[in-house]
Amino acid sequence: MPQSGIVKYHVKLSFEVDGLVERTDMIGAIFGQTEGLFGPENDLNELQRVSKVGRIEVILSTTASTTSGDILIPMSTNIDTCSLIAASIESIDKVGPFNCKFKMETIDDIRAKKKDEIAKRAKEIKQQWKTRAVSEGDTVLKDVHEGRTGKIDSYGPSKLSCGSGIKTSDWIILVEGRADVINLLRAGYDNTLAIEGARIDESIKEICSAKATVVAFLDGDRSGGFILRELKSMVPIDYELRADPGIEVEELTPQRISEILEPVAKEIKEGSKPPSLKNKKDKPLADAIGKIYPDLNETLEAVALDDKQAEIFRVPISELVNKMAGQSGIKYLILDGIITPRLLESAKKTGVEYLVGHRLSRLSNKGGINLKTFADLEHNFVPVTTSSLGRNVGRSQQSASKHLVDLEKYGFIQRIKSGRGISVRITPEGYSQLLKISGTLQASLAASPSRIELQGLLVSGMSEGAYYMSLKGYSRQFVKRIGYVPFPGTLNVRLEEREFVESSRQFDALDGIMIDGFHDGVRAYGWVKCFPGTVNGTIPCHLIRLERTHHEPSIVEIIARESIREAAGLKDGSEVAISVQVG
Ligand SMILES: Cc1cc2nc3c(=O)[nH]c(=O)nc-3n(C[C@H](O)[C@H](O)[C@H](O)COP(=O)(O)O)c2cc1C
Numbered sequence: 001m002p003q004s005g006i007v008k009y010h011v012k013l014s015f016e017v018d019g020l021v022e023r024t025d026m027i028g029a030i031f032g033q034t035e036g037l038f039g040p041e042n043d044l045n046e047l048q049r050v051s052k053v054g055r056i057e058v059i060l061s062t063t064a065s066t067t068s069g070d071i072l073i074p075m076s077t078n079i080d081t082c083s084l085i086a087a088s089i090e091s092i093d094k095v096g097p098f099n100c101k102f103k104m105e106t107i108d109d110i111r112a113k114k115k116d117e118i119a120k121r122a123k124e125i126k127q128q129w130k131t132r133a134v135s136e137g138d139t140v141l142k143d144v145h146e147g148r149t150g151k152i153d154s155y156g157p158s159k160l161s162c163g164s165g166i167k168t169s170d171w172i173i174l175v176e177g178r179a180d181v182i183n184l185l186r187a188g189y190d191n192t193l194a195i196e197g198a199r200i201d202e203s204i205k206e207i208c209s210a211k212a213t214v215v216a217f218l219d220g221d222r223s224g225g226f227i228l229r230e231l232k233s234m235v236p237i238d239y240e241l242r243a244d245p246g247i248e249v250e251e252l253t254p255q256r257i258s259e260i261l262e263p264v265a266k267e268i269k270e271g272s273k274p275p276s277l278k279n280k281k282d283k284p285l286a287d288a289i290g291k292i293y294p295d296l297n298e299t300l301e302a303v304a305l306d307d308k309q310a311e312i313f314r315v316p317i318s319e320l321v322n323k324m325a326g327q328s329g330i331k332y333l334i335l336d337g338i339i340t341p342r343l344l345e346s347a348k349k350t351g352v353e354y355l356v357g358h359r360l361s362r363l364s365n366k367g368g369i370n371l372k373t374f375a376d377l378e379h380n381f382v383p384v385t386t387s388s389l390g391r392n393v394g395r396s397q398q399s400a401s402k403h404l405v406d407l408e409k410y411g412f413i414q415r416i417k418s419g420r421g422i423s424v425r426i427t428p429e430g431y432s433q434l435l436k437i438s439g440t441l442q443a444s445l446a447a448s449p450s451r452i453e454l455q456g457l458l459v460s461g462m463s464e465g466a467y468y469m470s471l472k473g474y475s476r477q478f479v480k481r482i483g484y485v486p487f488p489g490t491l492n493v494r495l496e497e498r499e500f501v502e503s504s505r506q507f508d509a510l511d512g513i514m515i516d517g518f519h520d521g522v523r524a525y526g527w528v529k530c531f532p533g534t535v536n537g538t539i540p541c542h543l544i545r546l547e548r549t550h551h552e553p554s555i556v557e558i559i560a561r562e563s564i565r566e567a568a569g570l571k572d573g574s575e576v577a578i579s580v581q582v583g
């Protein structure tokens with residue numbers, strides 16, 4: 001085979017020799033008798049030297065007195081040279097002392113053959129991919145719509161494109177256009193409605209208000225953001241989903257759609273299950289408690305009800321024992337607190353039948369009173385929306401939703417559907433995990449260091465630091481807030497050890513000196529958080545954390561009044577120690 005270049009042609013010849021010969025005789029005849037016929041550019045020896053002809057294969061078979069066989073010559077020249085070589089070999093009439101005859105059989109175009117193979121394989125891949133996409137779609141379809149298949153349809157007076165399932169599904173996905181509806185149908189979602197243009201149609205408001213859950217799934221570009229804002233001002237959106245940055249929903253693969261939508265679909269579907277009481281007999285009590293729990297929760301008060309569930313009194317728990325003394329006719333006593341032995345005793349004396357609170361402290365001798373917790377009655381759930389939860393923890397709505405699913409999987413929370421949204425509560429297992437975490441946090445905060453020390457190696461980047469640092473929008477603020485115009489650039493330090501990378505994450509939660517992000521009319525620039533410190537013990541600097549960066553977490557960036565490389569005589573690979581003041 002040619003060493004370099006791609007084999008383009010296989011030149012095949014057959015031969016017959018009137019005598020017994022070996023491979024080397026054939027090769028010798030081919031090279032020897034064609035040499036110099038048509039100049040170096042068409043000479044087999046020369047062509048092989050420049051790797052345009054590969055190793056010549058000779059396949060021999062012999063009889064008692066003759067030899068025949070085939071020759072295969074891999075070539076990467078043009079077809080003219082191939083033909084010329086074939087014709088030259090056909091002109092050979094002697095191998096050693098024996099007469100012979102060569103006959104050109106074929107010139108195979110290897111690239112064409114390869115192309116055919118590639119095309120065949122491509123068809124296979126496409127077929128497999130299509131099959132996979134369809135089966136993925138089917139799974140989602142089965143999970144989400146319990147077997148319904150969808151087709152494109154239209155909705156309302158404006159004939160908005162939609163999936164055929166929007167009328168019957170109790171939740172709806174709002175997308176931007178018809179192509180998105182089609183793409184979501186491919187992925188198995190038929191409860192999709194295209195808003196078609198940023199102006200929100202009246203009929204959209206109508207259908208949304210009739211659905212238990214409304215999901216917005218918009219393009220990952222700027223206009224997707226605008227549409228989302230507009231939508232949110234017109235209709236209540238329970239879940240805000242976006243395609244990946246810069247990508248449109250119509251461009252997503254079925255697999256990606258499923259990754260984005262499935263957790264939400266699952267949550268909606270699971271959330272639709274009504275809460276199940278441990279004991280069905282508690283239903284009337286649970287209903288009664290359900291009416292007062294939202295107003296009682298987190299008030300630290302107690303409410304007493306008579307047998308018709310009418311309120312007798314409502315007092316702070318601290319006054320409850322005194323209040324109960326001498327009371328009669330209390331059937332239900334419900335408190336936003338723990339049922340203690342003292343309260344139990346007092347309730348017994350008053351003739352209370354049902355005593356309900358958040359938890360029971362160690363109690364013995366119930367004495368005929370029905371003791372219940374809100375958890376027993378499914379009433380200690382807190383309503384949440386995954387978008388607000390995401391906002392609170394600085395994550396996307398998708399990841400908040402995924403976290404809730406995971407927390408439930410581990411048994412730390414329970415979720416139920418409530419009204420338009422979901423409600424969650426922490427399980428005893430979740431509560432004990434929280435206690436553990438809070439203990440660890442308290443211990444580490446008590447020992448919280450006043451400096452964070454990091455070590456790493458100096459590395460170069462893509463010279464973007466200098467550009468950003470030179471922008472007026474930043475440099476004006478730097479002077480005001482850190483007291484100097486920094487050297488244009490950032491010194492990148494790669495933290496080689498995991499413990500330093502972990503330490504550096506603390507900066508994200510710490511307050512630093514803020515340099516605000518800004519907009520220059522064309523694009524937005526992110527914020528910068530600065531922490532004062534020193535490099536290698538002497539050079540004053542600020543470690544910066546950026547809202548937007550292309551660096552991975554193992555790289556920290558340092559700014560200073562001067563060039564740190566020059567001041568400390570550093571080059572790529574030099575060790576850098578950073579000491580940053582915190583708190
Ligand atoms: C003051 C400052 C502001 C920055 N603002 C942005 C920004 O708005 N968007 C962005 O993508 N990167 C921003 N960057 C980050 C750079 O893109 C980059 O991640 C890094 O800071 C410098 O890269 P380099 O080491 O390859 O030069 C900013 C960097 C600095 C120093």
Ligand SMILES: Nc1ccn([C@@H]2O[C@H](COP(=O)(O)OP(=O)(O)O)[C@@H](O)[C@H]2O)c(=O)n1
Nearest residue numbers: 460461462463465466489490560563564565
């Ligand atoms: N205070 C500073 C800031 C940057 N620098 C260096 O100045 C150069 C320009 O910074 P930059 O952020 O544009 O470049 P890279 O970090 O992308 O290589 C880099 O070689 C930095 O390491 C420095 O020596 N001292």
